[in-house]
Amino acid sequence: SQQGEEDPQALSIQEGENATMNCSYKTSINNLQWYRQNSGRGLVHLILIRSNEREKHSGRLRVTLDTSKKSSSLLITASRAADTASYFCATAPFSGGYNKLIFGAGTRLAVHP
């Protein structure tokens, strides 16, 4: 079952612009995580936000979580060509423990020099 759904499916921007990706989910969660995947490679964890947090920052990344709307957003500021990748949200369902992350289909980000 697919819990997280990212929006948009694809995003194309210029270097220096900000990129915003959204994720919606269906059930109560323990936490929500964002992962990045370079083309044809494995996923790399970016940031985790817990259900009792509303906003979190890590370098150029800013994540927000709205549990009332069951949604999250990932903002990448001052994007670089090296940020070109697919970005996935993953939710840890409240009843499922941390071994049953549910991933969305991802947002493909292209940053043009």
Place this chain on the structure above:
Amino acid sequence: DVKVTQSSRYLVKRTGEKVFLECVQDMDHENMFWYRQDPGLGLRLIYFSYDVKMKEKGDIPEGYSVSREKKERFSLILESASTNQTSMYLCASRRDSQETQYFGPGTRLLVL
């Protein structure tokens, strides 16, 4: 740094063959996972293991089995490969005390 390695980056097999995908992690993580990734579907959990010789089904276990004889190694087995098992397979691991997963580079499997 956590390192998760997978035995092959690319694999081509024929329908009906038995296929073994191997995953090794070097950080003594208790939990290990196998996912498959298909365009438009994201990652789907096939099986996971929370201890040696222990396993649990994920969302799509049909057609797959797993083996975890040693803590660092988790194998995914396709008993009789079929064309609809053509996919990218990703292994991951997680320490009990952490909530994040660490992924291997993936194995792209083509079943002809």
